[in-house]
Amino acid sequence: MRLPLLSLLPLLAVALTGTACTSDAPADETADGEEPVAAVDTVTVDSKADSVAMRLVEAHGGRAWASAPMLRFDFAVERGDQAGPPRRHLWNRETGAYRLEWTGGEDSTYVALLDVSAASGTLTPGTVYLNGSELTGAQDSTRRAQAYRAFINDTYWLLAPLKVFDPGVNRSYVADSSTADHDVLHLSFGEVGLTPGDEYWMYVDAETGRLDRWAFHLQSMPEAAPPARFTWTGADTLQAPGGSVVLATEKPSTGGPVTIYTRNVSLPASAPDDAFTRPDPMWAAASGR
Numbered sequence: 470m471r472l473p474l475l476s477l478l479p480l481l482a483v484a485l486t487g488t489a490c491t492s493d494a495p496a497d498e499t500a501d502g503e504e505p506v507a508a509v510d511t512v513t514v515d516s517k518a519d520s521v522a523m524r525l526v527e528a529h530g531g532r533a534w535a536s537a538p539m540l541r542f543d544f545a546v547e548r549g550d551q552a553g554p555p556r557r558h559l560w561n562r563e564t565g566a567y568r569l570e571w572t573g574g575e576d577s578t579y580v581a582l583l584d585v586s587a588a589s590g591t592l593t594p595g596t597v598y599l600n601g602s603e604l605t606g607a608q609d610s611t612r613r614a615q616a617y618r619a620f621i622n623d624t625y626w627l628l629a630p631l632k633v634f635d636p637g638v639n640r641s642y643v644a645d646s647s648t649a650d651h652d653v654l655h656l657s658f659g660e661v662g663l664t665p666g667d668e669y670w671m672y673v674d675a676e677t678g679r680l681d682r683w684a685f686h687l688q689s690m691p692e693a694a695p696p697a698r699f700t701w702t703g704a705d706t707l708q709a710p711g712g713s714v715v716l717a718t719e720k721p722s723t724g725g726p727v728t729i730y731t732r733n734v735s736l737p738a739s740a741p742d743d744a745f746t747r748p749d750p751m752w753a754a755a756s757g758r
Contacts, residue, residue, distance in 0.1 A: 512526075512634050516640070516642070517642040518640040518641050518642040518654060518655075519640060521640075521642060521652045521654050521673055522633040522634060522640050522654055524652075524673065524678040525630050525633060525654070525671065525673050525678055525679070525680060526630065526631055526633060526634065527678065528630075528677055528678030528679045528715070529630040529631055529679060529680070529714065529715045529716065530631075530707075530709070530712060530713050530714035530715050531631055532711055532712060533709040533710075533711040533712035533713055533714045534628075534631050534709060534711075534714045535711065536709050536710040536711030536712075537562065537709040537710070537711075537714065537736040538561065538562055538563050538710075538736075538738065538739075539559070539560065539561055539562065539736060539737045539738065539739065539740060540558070540559075540560040540562060540624075540734075540735075540736060541558065541559050541560075541733065541734070541735045541736075541737055542558050542623075542627060542731050542732070542733060542734040542735070543555040543556065543557050543558070543730075543731065543732040543733045543752075544556045544558065544619075544623035544626065544627070544729075544730070544731055545729075545730045545731075545732070546727065546728070546729055546730070547727070547728045547729075547730060548726055548727050549726040552730075554571070554572040555571075555730075555732065556569060556570070556571040556619055556623060557569065557570040557571070557733075557751075557752045558620070558623060558624070559740060559744055559745075560585070560620075560624075561740060561745065564584075564586070565584045565585050565586025565587065566582075566583075566584060566744075566745040567581075567582070567583040567584070567585045567593075567595075567620060567745075568580070568581070568582055568583075568744055568745055568751070569581040569583070569616045569619060569620060570750050570751065570752060571616075571619065573599070576600075577599060577600060578599070578600060578750050579597060579598065579599055579612060579616075580597070580598045580601075580747075580748055580749065580750060581595060581596075581597045581598075581612065581613065581616035582595050582596050582597075582598075582745055582746065582748075583595035583613065583616060583617065583620070585617070585620055588617060591614045591617060591618065592610065592613055592614055592617060593613065593616075593617045593620075595613055595616075596609070596613075596748075597609055597612040597613055597616060598748040598749070599612075600749075601748050601749040602748075603748065623731075626720065626729055626731065627716055627717075627731050627734070628716070629669075629671075629680070629683070630671070630679070630680040633654065633656065633671070637658050637659045637660075637665075638656055638657075638658060639656065639657045639658060639659060640654060640655070640656060641654075641655045641657075642654065642655075643655050643670065649675070650674065650675055650676075650681075651672040651673060651674060651675055651681060652672075652673045652675055653670055653671070653672055653673070654670070654671040654673055655668065655669070655670055655671075656668065656669040656670075656671065664687060664688050664689070665688070666687070666688025667685065667686070667687045667688055668685065668686045668687075668696075669683055669684070669685045670683060670684040670685070670696065671683050672684075679701075679704070679715065679717075680701045680717065681700065681701060682698065682699060682700040682701055682723075683698070683699060683701065684696035684697065684698045684699075685697055697722065697724065698722065698723040698724060699720040699721065699722050699723065699729065700720065700721055700723060701717035701719075701720055702717060702718075702719045702720070702721070703717060703718040703719035704716065704717050704718065705717075705718050705734050707734065707735060707736045708736065709736045710738075714736065716731070716734060718730065718731045718732065718734060719731075
C-alpha cells in the first residue's frame with residue numbers, strides 16, 4: 470500500500486511554509502513518507518540512478534530492514550538552544566499497529582493508537598486519547614490526522630535512504646555533482662500522494678554509499694526559494710534479524726539553527742502486550758535530546 474506524501478509542516482524558526490497543523494502541534498521540518506521499500510532483491514536496476522540508489526539502500530542495511538518486525542524511536546526538533554518536546558513512536562511493521570505519544574501543552578499528553586496499514590487520505594483508523602480520556606467527534610478526527618501526518622513525517626526523516634525505490638518515486642542521477650566526494654540522486658514523484666511536486670536531492674557518499682546530506686524543495690515553498698539543506702550525521706547501527714541497519718540520528722540544517730533529532734532508536738523483536746491498547750503514556754516526559 471502507498472502512503473501519501475506529506476507537505477512541510479510550519480516551522481517556528483525557518484522561513485518555510487506548508488500544510489498547517491493545529492496550534493499546539495509540534496512543528497516539523499519536512500515531509501515525505503510511505504511504507505518501507507520492499508526487499509532489495511525484488512528491485513530491478515537499469516540505470517545509473519538506480520545503481521546509486523541501490524548502493525544507498527544497501528549501505529543503510531535495506532535487506533536487514535526488511536526483516537525488522539518493529540521500530541521504536543523518538544523524534545524532536547531543536548532550534549538553537551531550544552529543544553522541542555519529543556514525539557514517541559512504536560510501529561509494528563507486520564500488523565500496521567502504531568502507537569504515538571506527544572505533548573499538546575502543559576500537563577496535556579496525547580496517545581494515538583492507529584492502524585497505519587489501513588490509512589485513507591489523511592486519516593487512519595484508530596483512537597486518540599488526551600490524558601487517558603478518549604477523544605470523539607471533530608477532536609478525534611483532527612488529532613488522528615495530526616498523528617498520521619507525524620507518522621509519515623517522522624519516519625521519513627529517519628528512513629529516507631531506505632525508501633528510494635518506493636512506488637511512485639522517480640530517480641535521476643545528477644552528473645555535475647557539487648563535489649567529487651558524492652553521487653547526487655534527484656528524487657521527484659509521479660501523480661501520487663498529497664505533494665507530488667516535492668523534490669529531493671540526496672548526496673550519497675562516494676566511499677561509504679551512505680546518505681551524507683540532502684536538500685529539498687517542497688511544492689508548498691515559493692518557486693524561487695532555494696532548497697533547504699540538512700546534513701545527516703550521528704549514525705546508529707541497529708541489529709535486525711537479517712543483519713545490521715544504519716540510521717542517521719542527527720540532521721543539522723546548513724542554513725539555520727535547526728537540528729532534527731531521533732533518539733532511542735531500536736528494532737525490538739516484540740512490544741509490551743498493552744503497547745497498542747494502553748490509553749495512558751508509556752514513556753515519561755523528557756527533553757528533545
